[in-house]
Amino acid sequence: RVDSRRQGRTRFMTRLTIMSPLGATMTIDERGVHVEGLPGWAEALKEPTESGIIEYGDIKYTEQWSEDGARDKITLEIKNGPHFLIKEKAFRETISFGIQSAQGLSDKTRGVLGQFVHNNAYTIKQHSETEATVNIDGFEVSARWEEFHRNSECWTIEEDQLLDFFSQF
Numbered sequence: 001r002v003d004s005r006r007q008g009r010t011r012f013m014t015r016l017t018i019m020s021p022l023g024a025t026m027t028i029d030e031r032g033v034h035v036e037g038l039p040g041w042a043e044a045l046k047e048p049t050e051s052g053i054i055e056y057g058d059i060k061y062t063e064q065w066s067e068d069g070a071r072d073k074i075t076l077e078i079k080n081g082p083h084f085l086i087k088e089k090a091f092r093e094t095i096s097f098g099i100q101s102a103q104g105l106s107d108k109t110r111g112v113l114g115q116f117v118h119n120n121a122y123t124i125k126q127h128s129e130t131e132a133t134v135n136i137d138g139f140e141v142s143a144r145w146e147e148f149h150r151n152s153e154c155w156t157i158e159e160d161q162l163l164d165f166f167s168q169f
Helices: 111-117 159-166
Strands: 002-007 010-019 025-029 032-036 053-056 059-065 071-078 083-089 094-101 122-126 131-136 139-148 152-156
Touching: 010 094, 032 059, 094 111, 139 159
Parallel strands: none
Antiparallel strands: 002 010, 010 025, 025 032, 053 059, 059 071, 071 083, 083 094, 122 131, 131 139, 139 152
């Protein structure tokens, strides 16, 4: 689930909620990371290990902070499942996310993620080494081949180009 706020003609993603197969729910918003919903019999380690990893049932995540003390990014892994990278822009109180691995996501996946992980969910028409057009169910946006938040290179779409698309969910 994605929540957003509108500022003029622009819509900003402000909250992202992901539910794991075990029933744990992780919500990321301007106030931080919140986990809940885990069955009583499942193990939860809400305090970070020495390496900064926090485990809550089948969710494992780390929070990385910028030099000014603001949360910079969150890496999220679901056991035997997908991996995500969530970026937070503290000044704007907005978030964005990327799918690092779609392993374990089924054709039954719904919402924003479901639009991207199904077979043939989107097409990429490359115009040059670094420029392309991504077509998502008839919705076209420009993309650039570049580094995604200092991790790995991929086709990257500017947030403001996808806001109308995301507002459908």
